[in-house]
Amino acid sequence: MKDLLIIDNLTVSVGTKLLVNRVSFEVGQGKIVAIAGGSGSGKTTIGLSILRLLPSALSIEQGSIIFEGRHLLGLSRREMQHYRGKHIGMVFQEPLSAFDPLFTIGQQMDEVLSVHTPLSGPQRYKKILEVLSEVELPDPLRAYRSYPHQLSGGMRQRAMVAQAIVAGPSLIIADEPTSSLDVTLQVKIMELFKRLRDKNMSILLIAHDLGMIAHLADEVIILHQGELVEKGEVGKIMSGPKHDYTKALIEAFQ
Amino acid sequence: MKNVVKHQSRIQLAFASFRRNRVAMLCFWALMVLYGMAIFAGFICPYSYQDENRDFSYCPPTKIEFYDQGHLSQPFIYKRSLTFNDIHRRVYVTDHAVRYPLRFFNNGRLFTVEAPGRLYIWGADARGRDIFSRIWYGARISLSIGILGVLISFILGLLIGGIAGYYGGWVDSVLMRLCEMFMMVPGFYLMLALRAAVPENFNSVQVYASVVIILALIGWASLARIIRGMTLSLRERDFVLAAKSLGVPDIVIIFKHILPQTISFSMATLMLTVSSYILAEAGLSVVGLGIQDPIPSWGNLLSDAMEIVPVIFAPWILLPGLFIFIAVMCFNVTGDALRDAFDPMFKE
Numbered sequence: 001m002k003d004l005l006i007i008d009n010l011t012v013s014v015g016t017k018l019l020v021n022r023v024s025f026e027v028g029q030g031k032i033v034a035i036a037g038g039s040g041s042g043k044t045t046i047g048l049s050i051l052r053l054l055p056s057a058l059s060i061e062q063g064s065i066i067f068e069g070r071h072l073l074g075l076s077r078r079e080m081q082h083y084r085g086k087h088i089g090m091v092f093q094e095p096l097s098a099f100d101p102l103f104t105i106g107q108q109m110d111e112v113l114s115v116h117t118p119l120s121g122p123q124r125y126k127k128i129l130e131v132l133s134e135v136e137l138p139d140p141l142r143a144y145r146s147y148p149h150q151l152s153g154g155m156r157q158r159a160m161v162a163q164a165i166v167a168g169p170s171l172i173i174a175d176e177p178t179s180s181l182d183v184t185l186q187v188k189i190m191e192l193f194k195r196l197r198d199k200n201m202s203i204l205l206i207a208h209d210l211g212m213i214a215h216l217a218d219e220v221i222i223l224h225q226g227e228l229v230e231k232g233e234v235g236k237i238m239s240g241p242k243h244d245y246t247k248a249l250i251e252a253f254q
Numbered sequence: 255m256k257n258v259v260k261h262q263s264r265i266q267l268a269f270a271s272f273r274r275n276r277v278a279m280l281c282f283w284a285l286m287v288l289y290g291m292a293i294f295a296g297f298i299c300p301y302s303y304q305d306e307n308r309d310f311s312y313c314p315p316t317k318i319e320f321y322d323q324g325h326l327s328q329p330f331i332y333k334r335s336l337t338f339n340d341i342h343r344r345v346y347v348t349d350h351a352v353r354y355p356l357r358f359f360n361n362g363r364l365f366t367v368e369a370p371g372r373l374y375i376w377g378a379d380a381r382g383r384d385i386f387s388r389i390w391y392g393a394r395i396s397l398s399i400g401i402l403g404v405l406i407s408f409i410l411g412l413l414i415g416g417i418a419g420y421y422g423g424w425v426d427s428v429l430m431r432l433c434e435m436f437m438m439v440p441g442f443y444l445m446l447a448l449r450a451a452v453p454e455n456f457n458s459v460q461v462y463a464s465v466v467i468i469l470a471l472i473g474w475a476s477l478a479r480i481i482r483g484m485t486l487s488l489r490e491r492d493f494v495l496a497a498k499s500l501g502v503p504d505i506v507i508i509f510k511h512i513l514p515q516t517i518s519f520s521m522a523t524l525m526l527t528v529s530s531y532i533l534a535e536a537g538l539s540v541v542g543l544g545i546q547d548p549i550p551s552w553g554n555l556l557s558d559a560m561e562i563v564p565v566i567f568a569p570w571i572l573l574p575g576l577f578i579f580i581a582v583m584c585f586n587v588t589g590d591a592l593r594d595a596f597d598p599m600f601k602e
Contacts, residue, residue: 053498081501084498092496098495099496102515115500115502115506116501
């Protein structure tokens with residue numbers, strides 16, 4: 001199967017320190033690929049590199065990021081902006097701070113649609129309600145009209161996913177999407193991601209929770225201090241880890 | 255939907271808190287009255303601002319009579335005429351034999367007096383012009399110039415501060431050095447220098463516009479610096495990164511997601527700056543560089559009171575100063591109250 005996203009030899013540095021060191025992997029169409037590793041292993045840095053939203057102190061030293069056959073690192077600012085949201089969506093760890101507190105969920109989703117689509121106001125409204133019910137928010141209309149603080153944590157995270165997929169991206173980068181939620185809600189969000197995968201969406205899941213990765217992902221990439229130590233199918237890696245760090249990571253979760 | 259809790263937005267909460275502040279509400283309504291008087295000056299005032307009568311130079315306030323020999327009657331005034339006493343001072347002699355009745359809703363004005371009587375409820379200036387009328391016509395200039403100047407300052411300050419803070423780097427450096435150039439010169443001297451750059455043969459509208467622009471130019475820099483500082487911290491917030499990750503254009507992020515967060519600061523500063531601009535316009539006009547006679551502004555009305563002799567014999571020419579004081583104080587109190595109302599840490 002053709003790969004949606006190919007990351008080849010990616011190296012990111014801050015000053016002289018390498019945060020990500022020659023990492024290569026692929027995300028196939030309709031696959032959930034997880035990046036696992038401890039804090040500071042460069043997981044989030046890879047996610048932000050794909051969208052080219054790294055903090056200004058960090059720079060991509062070498063490597064290439066190819067999405068749907070195009071080199072993202074060679075795009076102009078304007079072209080890149082077109083890819084963000086429209087082709088690649090991102091789900092953040094803490095939905096409360098990732099929504100602007102001054103606007104309703106509906107207004108913020110509407111903003112994304114009005115940037116990326118030629119839809120009229122009523123069409124956008126209809127589309128947003130559709131997406132809000134697609135992520136199984138119990139009362140889409142209420143969610144549309146709610147300010148972020150008026151929703152519960154689980155509903156906020158669903159709204160965040162809805163915002164990420166509203167413009168119809170083929171890849172979602174989810175940065176620790178369940179870390180701020182309790183266990184039952186985590187399961188629900190994981191099921192939501194599975195359903196999105198079944199609709200042929202690819203998901204790059206950034207997580208440290210191996211239990212969740214085993215449950216959800218198709219492939220896993222283990223990062224340790226910026227270096228890729230192991231990659232492959234989840235089942236194989238979980239049952240037969242080859243690298244010492246992977247073994248330590250799995251043991252820590254048992 | 256039933257049982258829905260009615261949530262109040264932050265702005266609604268702030269205004270509710272503002273309304274509970276009685277002093278601030280009083281000042282707010284006082285401002286509304288001042289603006290109302292200014293807007294309807296053409297109706298409220300008995301004379302136009304340039305209606306002069308040299309026979310009534312420094313005429314003291316006219317007493318309106320409501321009683322005729324102990325009986326309530328239609329309001330009227332007695333005839334007064336100018337004489338000079340033995341040391342050549344003006345003395346107005348009241349002639350109780352001649353009366354001029356007041357006319358209401360006559361010629362599109364709320365109240366006037368039958369000619370040739372002259373009605374000066376707050377006295378007259380050197381050229382026999384009605385101070386009351388000139389104060390309210392002057393309010394149009396003084397009260398609007400502050401607001402217009404502040405609006406331009408704010409557009410400049412928010413735009414430049416927002417862009418400098420959001421983009422950082424060399425954009426920030428260039429814009430901030432520009433701000434510093436304006437902040438380096440003391441405000442009043444900057445104002446005089448800018449005024450000197452304006453051609454002398456301007457008509458009154460051009461002078462008005464140039465004063466607005468001068469005021470705007472002295473105030474934007476300090477605001478831009480503060481907005482830049484707030485933007486520097488706001489741009490690191492998650493929702494800004496989230497908006498970027500969704501492909502929202504930078505300019506939309508600055509105007510929709512960053513600048514509105516500075517509203518509590520901006521609202522209060524806006525009110526406080528209006529008062530300083532009213533004072534600045536008055537300062538410019540007092541020294542004869544602002545709005546030119548015969549167009550009245552509170553500043554140039556007050557410039558008549560620069561000499562001590564007229565003030566001693568006609569103290570009512572100081573009245574415009576009282577209105578400058580009231581307007582400035584009301585703007586300050588309202589601004590302070592708004593800042594407190596928007597400050598989530600502030601407890602009543």
